[in-house]
Amino acid sequence: MARKLAAGNWKMNGVKASLGEATALAEMFPAPKVDILLCPPATLVAPMAQALFGTQVHVGGQDCHMKTSGAHTGDISAEMLLDAGADHVILGHSERRADHGETDQMVAEKTVAATQAGLSPVVCVGETLAQREAGETLAVIRQQLSGSLPDVVDLKKLVIAYEPVWAIGTGKIPTLEQIAEVHDDMRATLVARYGDGAKDIPLLYGGSVKPSNAAEIFATSNVDGALVGGASLKAADFSGIVKALEAA
C-alpha cells in the first residue's frame, strides 16, 4: 500500500505571518493518520521547519538545482533544503516547466539530486488542454514519466503528482473516470519500468482540489493523496482535505 499524502504547494504566496496557518494546521492534526506536507516559498522553508519542529507536519521545497553547489545565482540545492529542515521537494511543476523552461531531462537530474540528498521528490506531470482535446493525454503522461524519472531511483522516497495543466487554479477538474484512467495507467507504467516496488509509490492528484471535492477524488482508483495549491494556504481549507484523506 502506498502511503497517503496530503501535500500543499504554496507557490509564490506567503510571508512570515503566514506561518500561523502552518502551526494552526499542525495543532489540528497532532497525530494524523496520513502524511501532511507543506511546501512554502524558499524564504519560508527554514522558519516553517522551525515553527513546525516536533509536530507531524512535513516541510518541502518547490524546486532544487541538479548540482550540489557552485556558481548558480538564485538557485538552491537539495542539500540546502535538507539543511533548512525540508524532507520533500516538488520537482517539474508545470509552472516551472512553463516559466523556467524545465525539460524532462532537467527534472530527471533534479530527481537524482533530491534523492541523493535524502529528500523525497514529488515529481509532477500533466497534459495541457490542447493535448487532452487531441486525445494525447496518456501518451503525454507516459512520455513525461519516462523522461522525468531516472532509470535508478529510490522507490521508497519517490512521489508522483498528476496535475492536468488546465485544472490548476481554474476550478475545473477532470471527471473521476479521467483521473482513474491516468492514475491506473501511471501505476502500470511505473510497475512495468521499476517492478513491484512501484506499487507503493504515492500517486497524487493535483488541480483545483477543495474540501468539497476531495472525498470523491480520494475514492478514485490509484489516487493516494493530493497536491493542493490555493486550498492549502489556509489551515481551515487544507484541514478539510486532510480529513477527507484520513477518511478515505
Ligand SMILES: O=C(CO)COP(=O)(O)O
Ligand atoms: O498546482 C497545483 C498544486 O501544485 C494545484 O493548484 P490549485 O489547487 O490552486 O489548482
